Amino acid sequence: xxxxxxxRAEAAARSALISTTSYDVSLDVRQAPDPQVAGYxxxxxINFTAAPGASTFLDFIGSDVHSVFLNGKGLxxxxxxxxxxxxxxxxxxxxxxxxxGTALYSRSGEGMHRFVDPADGQCYLYTQxxxxxxxxxxxxxxxxxxxxxxxxxxxxxxxxxVASNGVEVNRTLxxxxxxxxxxxxxxxxxxxxxxxxxxxxxxxxxxxxxxxxLDDGISLDVPLALYCRASMADSFDTxxxxxxxxxxxDFFNRLFDYPYPWGKYDQAFVPEYNLGAMENPGLVTxxxxxxxxxxxxxxxxxxxxxxxxxxxxxxxxxxxxxxxxWDDLWLKESFADYMGTLGVDRATGWDTAxxxxxxxxxxxxxxxxxxxxxxxxxxxxxxxxxxxxxFDGITYAKGASVLKQLVAYVGFEAFIxxxxxxxxxxxxxxxxxxxxxxALSTASGRDLAGWAQQWLQTSGVSTLSLEFExxxxxxxxxxxxxxxxxxxxxxxxxxxxxxxLRVGSYDFDGGGAxxxxxxxxxxxxxxxxxxxxxAGQPRPALLLVNDDDLTxxxxxxxxxxxxxxxxxxxxxxxxxxxxxxxxxxxNSARDAESPAAGYIDAVAxxxxxxxxxxxxxxxxxxxxxxxxRYTPGxxxxxxRASFLATAAAELDRAKPGSDQQLAWARTLGTVxxxxxxxxxxxxxLLDGTxxxxxxxxxxxxxxxxxxxxxxxxxxxVAELDAELARDTTASGxxxxxxxxxxxxxxxxxxxxxxxxxxxxDLSNQLLTATISGFMTAPxxxxxxxxxxxxxxxxxxxxxxxxxxxxxxxxxxxPLAQDLAEGAEPAEHPVMRRTDExxxxxxDAPRALRRIIIEQRSHLLRALTAQAAVVTTxxxxx
Numbered sequence: 001x002x003x004x005x006x007x008r009a010e011a012a013a014r015s016a017l018i019s020t021t022s023y024d025v026s027l028d029v030r031q032a033p034d035p036q037v038a039g040y041x042x043x044x045x046i047n048f049t050a051a052p053g054a055s056t057f058l059d060f061i062g063s064d065v066h067s068v069f070l071n072g073k074g075l076x077x078x079x080x081x082x083x084x085x086x087x088x089x090x091x092x093x094x095x096x097x098x099x100x101g102t103a104l105y106s107r108s109g110e111g112m113h114r115f116v117d118p119a120d121g122q123c124y125l126y127t128q129x130x131x132x133x134x135x136x137x138x139x140x141x142x143x144x145x146x147x148x149x150x151x152x153x154x155x156x157x158x159x160x161x162v163a164s165n166g167v168e169v170n171r172t173l174x175x176x177x178x179x180x181x182x183x184x185x186x187x188x189x190x191x192x193x194x195x196x197x198x199x200x201x202x203x204x205x206x207x208x209x210x211x212x213x214l215d216d217g218i219s220l221d222v223p224l225a226l227y228c229r230a231s232m233a234d235s236f237d238t239x240x241x242x243x244x245x246x247x248x249x250d251f252f253n254r255l256f257d258y259p260y261p262w263g264k265y266d267q268a269f270v271p272e273y274n275l276g277a278m279e280n281p282g283l284v285t286x287x288x289x290x291x292x293x294x295x296x297x298x299x300x301x302x303x304x305x306x307x308x309x310x311x312x313x314x315x316x317x318x319x320x321x322x323x324x325x326w327d328d329l330w331l332k333e334s335f336a337d338y339m340g341t342l343g344v345d346r347a348t349g350w351d352t353a354x355x356x357x358x359x360x361x362x363x364x365x366x367x368x369x370x371x372x373x374x375x376x377x378x379x380x381x382x383x384x385x386x387x388x389x390x391f392d393g394i395t396y397a398k399g400a401s402v403l404k405q406l407v408a409y410v411g412f413e414a415f416i417x418x419x420x421x422x423x424x425x426x427x428x429x430x431x432x433x434x435x436x437x438x439a440l441s442t443a444s445g446r447d448l449a450g451w452a453q454q455w456l457q458t459s460g461v462s463t464l465s466l467e468f469e470x471x472x473x474x475x476x477x478x479x480x481x482x483x484x485x486x487x488x489x490x491x492x493x494x495x496x497x498x499x500x501l502r503v504g505s506y507d508f509d510g511g512g513a514x515x516x517x518x519x520x521x522x523x524x525x526x527x528x529x530x531x532x533x534x535a536g537q538p539r540p541a542l543l544l545v546n547d548d549d550l551t552x553x554x555x556x557x558x559x560x561x562x563x564x565x566x567x568x569x570x571x572x573x574x575x576x577x578x579x580x581x582x583x584x585x586x587n588s589a590r591d592a593e594s595p596a597a598g599y600i601d602a603v604a605x606x607x608x609x610x611x612x613x614x615x616x617x618x619x620x621x622x623x624x625x626x627x628x629r630y631t632p633g634x635x636x637x638x639x640r641a642s643f644l645a646t647a648a649a650e651l652d653r654a655k656p657g658s659d660q661q662l663a664w665a666r667t668l669g670t671v672x673x674x675x676x677x678x679x680x681x682x683x684x685l686l687d688g689t690x691x692x693x694x695x696x697x698x699x700x701x702x703x704x705x706x707x708x709x710x711x712x713x714x715x716x717v718a719e720l721d722a723e724l725a726r727d728t729t730a731s732g733x734x735x736x737x738x739x740x741x742x743x744x745x746x747x748x749x750x751x752x753x754x755x756x757x758x759x760x761d762l763s764n765q766l767l768t769a770t771i772s773g774f775m776t777a778p779x780x781x782x783x784x785x786x787x788x789x790x791x792x793x794x795x796x797x798x799x800x801x802x803x804x805x806x807x808x809x810x811x812x813x814p815l816a817q818d819l820a821e822g823a824e825p826a827e828h829p830v831m832r833r834t835d836e837x838x839x840x841x842x843d844a845p846r847a848l849r850r851i852i853i854e855q856r857s858h859l860l861r862a863l864t865a866q867a868a869v870v871t872t873x874x875x876x877x
Contacts, residue, residue: 004061004084005845006132007383008325011143017054018091018141020148021047022187025138028155029200030180032105032114033123039063039102040112044139046098046148050091058086059135059142061111062103069098086139099139107763108804109274111136112198115763117271119231119728124201126270126285128278131326131387134193145324145430147190154183154198161203161227165196165282167264188281189261190428192322197280199268204233210246210265218259222249227268228291231729235293241267244305244348248312251347252339255416256316258423267308271730272765274803275391276307279314279336286311293729294700297659299614302350309347310340316423324430326387330377330456331436333391334399335419337361341400352575356614358549359579361397363618366554366587368393369461371857372489373850377402377456378433385847388802394459401552402455408500408550409451410444418443451498458495462486464524464545465556466531480534482524482545484553499524503531504547504577505540506564514564514572519547541568544577554587555580566602570609579615586622589630590861592868596630597639599623604646613659620667628674630865633818637675644671648678656694665695672708673742673776679714699727703735710739711776734769741773749774749781756808757792764803771811779818786814786830790837797848806851813855817863825863831856 024045031037039062050056061084068075070088080087088097105114105125110133115124127137135142152164158173158181166186174180188196208224224245228236245265253260262281273287290304317339318332341361344353368374377399381387407415418440426435433452441448463485469478482503486495504519517540520533534543541564545555557565565572565581572578589599603623610616623643631639647668654661665685672678682705684690685697697705706723709715717740724736741752752774755762762770775782789812797805814830825831834856838849 005383005385006059006142008327008381011145011325014056014141015143015145017056018048018050018146020141020146021049022149022151023047023138023140024151024153025196026153026155027103027112027137027198029112029125030155030157030177032125032200033157035116039104041100042103042138043100044098045096046140047094047096048141048148049093050095052091052093054091055087055089056091056141057082057088058097058099058139059084059132060086060099060101060139061133061136062101065099065101065139067098067100071095071097084135101139103137106136107272108801109272109764110801110803113270113272115271115730117229117231118730118733122202122230124203124229124271125199126201126268127196127198128274128285129194129196130275130278130391131194132384134196137198140193142193143325144192144194144322147192147322147428147430149187149190150196151187152185152196152198154185154200155180156183156200157181160201161199161205163199163225163227163266163268163283165191165262165280167223167282186263191281191319195278195280195319197278197283197285199227199266199270199283199285202230203227203268204230204236206236206238206242208242208246210249212250212253214253214259215257220253220259222260223264225264225266227266227270228288229271232269232288232291232293235291236269237292241308244308245312247347248309248343251343252309252312252316256423257420258316258320258427260315261320261427262315265312272763274764277311279311279318279332281315281319284311289731293731294698295662295696297613297617297662299356299617299659302344302348302353302356302614305348305350306340306344306353306356309343310336313339313343317419320423320428321426322430324432326381326384326390327379328432329379329381329387329390330395330399331431331433333395334377334403337396337400338403352612352614354549355575355579355612356618357400358576359583359612359615360618362401362549362552363583363586364393365397365401365552366393366461367590369398369459370489371854373853373857374459374489376459378452382846385802385845388806389847389850398461398552404549405455405500405551406440406448406451409498410440410446410448414444415440454495454497458488458497459490460486460488460495462495462497462499462553463556464499464501464553466543466545466558466561467528468539468558469535475539476536477539478535480531482522482529482531484524484527484529494527496526499546499551499553501545501551501553502547503534504544506542506544506572506577507540508568508571512571514542514568516547516574516577542572542581544580546580548576549580554591555584556588556593557581557584566598569602570606575612575615578610579612582615582619586619589626589865592861592865595868596626596865597635599626600631600639600643604643607646608650608653608660613663616660616663620663624667624670627671629816629862632821632866634821636818640671640675641677644668644675644678647671648681651692651695656692657696658694661692661695662701665692665701666704669701669704669708673711676712676714679709679712682708683714699729699732699735702727703732703739706735706739707742707773707776710773711742711744713744715739715743730765734765737766737769738773738776741770742776743773744777744781746781749777749785753785753788753812756812757788757796764807767804767807768811771807775811775816779816782814782816785812786833789814790833793837793848793852794841794844797845802847805848809848809851810855813852813859815855815859815862817859819863819866823867825860825867828859828863830859831863834859 026043028041132142162183164185170184206226210222266283269286269288277286313336317335323331341357422439467481471478506514507517542561588594651664
């Protein structure tokens with residue numbers, strides 16, 4: 001019996017019995033470069049207190065437990081080990097348990113991940129634990145509220161770089177094996193198991209330090225380090241990363257008025273990473289996709305800065321003060337998401353952080369919050385599998401959006417004052433919602449219990465629109481009201497929240513630009529709120545509810561404003577207002593309020609004039625989704641061809657070497673996966689016979705193009721292998737896997753399916769790449785896999801780790817379906833098959849059912865959009 005899925009009730013019972021003091025952990029990874037060696041020795045010495053006579057358990061997932069000593073007495077392993085748990089009985093006031101065993105190297109990004117660089121054959125290790133994979137590396141009490149001080153020791157090849165949370169205090173060559181060294185690291189401050197970390201391998205390392213004297217006179221000198229694989233060192237822009245790091249440390253230390261508490265600040269960029277980054281104190285890990293080996297846009301650099309500052313904010317929100325259990329995951333992720341954007345806005349040279357937040361991050365939240373599996377920001381997390389699924393758009397982006405609304409409600413100064421008090425009172429401890437509310441309520445002078453109940457403990461997104469009372473003059477309305485609609489998708493209840501927002505008026509100036517001519521703040525509550533400021537006033541060309549994006553809500557444009565936007569979106573001078581109008585159009589298309597073709601037309605008409613590269617990349621991605629999923633099948637070929645023609649024309653028209661040029665080139669490649677009309681041009685970009693001035697056809701873009709060629713049957717195995725020989729990097733290997741699986745051949749699809757579903761040879765990165773290629777295919781090639789997909793779900797979930805199983809279940813769902821003309825979306829064959837599986841698998845794990853329910857919802861939305869017949873105002877040429 002595995003017993004890996006720890007229940008919340010079990011965790012609460014354990015923390016009521018024991019309190020952890022310290023861990024001394026030793027790991028021996030000196031044989032990691034040998035692929036035949038599957039595991040490594042691990043030893044944990046844990047000191048903890050307990051209720052006398054109590055019984056509890058440790059967590060460990062490895063190949064073997066060799067010994068267990070409790071208070072000096074050896075226990076029979078076969079008597080105390082039960083799957084992933086080690087039982088401890090007859091505890092004393094003060095206890096010490098020592099466990100030795102063999103842990104396993106991972107290829108899934110969970111626990112100790114082992115990666116062999118295809119560029120030079122070097123072996124790299126790093127750990128990743130959230131929410132509960134430290135137990136895959138060393139025996140421990142795996143839950144966030146059992147904090148302790150940690151001392152790590154690592155034996156590894158002497159020429160490697162090795163790092164952990166604490167500073168290195170000693171490095172010794174073994175006299176018995178001079179090729180091996182032992183690293184000893186300083187004991188940490190108290191922290192949770194899931195944010196401990198180890199890094200080991202022949203990493204490139206750059207060093208610096210940050211010094212500052214804070215406002216209260218405290219002087220800080222923090223050592224800094226950056227790591228990446230040696231084969232990527234030439235692309236590692238360490239000067240820029242150190243600059244951002246120092247700016248961030250300066251900003252957050254002063255903002256939070258609590259000195260950085262973790263000694264050093266290392267940042268490692270690692271391969272095959274499952275997340276964007278992880279906030280391990282003193283050793284933050286990032287996906288190495290942030291080391292740009294190919295041309296990257298300014299938006300990508302800004303997104304990297306946002307992630308860097310997001311993780312830095314965690315040093316306080318999440319690491320210094322940690323949630324009691326995963327129900328309050330938002331206490332760290334929502335705050336870090338908000339603070340990351342705030343940091344980019346205030347501590348870097350970018351001025352579009354909140355624009356990109358409004359257009360990209362909130363769009364993620366709106367999508368998640370309309371699913372039947374949505375949940376309150378403060379969620380109900382009964383077990384670890386549920387925790388794994390809750391790293392989603394609600395916990396991150398909705399929570400951050402709600403915090404932005406809270407700042408508008410109580411004021412920034414009160415918000416920061418409450419945060420400072422929260423750190424001071426709960427440093428190195430664990431908290432829940434009530435603790436944060438107490439600090440914020442004291443600082444703001446407001447009782448925030450009602451606000452929290454309405455915003456943090458309900459689900460669903462509000463939709464705001466304007467309602468006009470008619471008068472004899474169509475241009476001058478009578479009473480004007482903001483109408484709020486909000487239904488919790490889970491409970492079906494109306495959840496009409498209070499909103500503090502801004503309404504902006506926009507009119508054309510003498511030069512034809514749409515500029516803000518007035519704005520006012522107002523409070524919205526209930527289903528209908530009168531807006532006396534607009535009553536009896538001439539209607540402007542555009543009225544924008546939620547101007548400046550202060551609250552969390554979808555906005556429906558009134559008829560006159562929508563007509564203005566659909567004819568003059570490119571004339572809106574303010575970047576935020578323009579981004580909000582793009583969001584309104586996209587939400588209208590997603591909600592089947594207007595046809596997808598109308599959104600695609602808007603992108604074709606106004607995308608070329610969009611100066612915000614982050615917004616442009618987002619709307620181009622949305623347009624691709626609208627073409628392939630929301631446009632009726634019988635219209636798609638014509639709509640796609642028209643959009644491709646626009647992309648090709650804009651590639652030629654864009655400024656040479658600009659981000660816009662690169663954005664249109666990527667779009668051309670993406671949309672061409674389903675259309676062969678511009679493939680000769682794409683091949684000309686590859687072989688240099690049809691270059692575009694200023695466009696760097698580097699490795700990333702080349703694999704983008706090869707994917708399109710392969711999906712259309714116009715790339716041979718020999719050509720793809722030759723490209724792989726040219727690009728021996730990890731990303732090149734993933735690009736090759738995607739292109740190989742994308743070839744439109746039944747045998748190719750069968751091979752990819754078997755490798756993903758039945759094989760165990762693919763790492764997490766190559767699994768995702770293979771699934772991506774497999775799913776790029778005509779419907780007739782994928783249709784035979786619909787039945788096997790549903791038949792394999794339970795076995796996949798039972799036999800694979802949750803990370804790998806989630807990728808398979810989500811990635812292979814038959815999502816790209818078309819609705820037959822005149823058919824009902826709910827009667828689509830895949831919808832019926834999904835419903836049958838859900839009905840007959842009511843006992844399936846909640847996390848598995850959640851993925852299936854969400855994919856069903858995405859499919860239903862797409863089919864509903866295809867079925868929608870709405871007249872859209874025409875777009876000016």
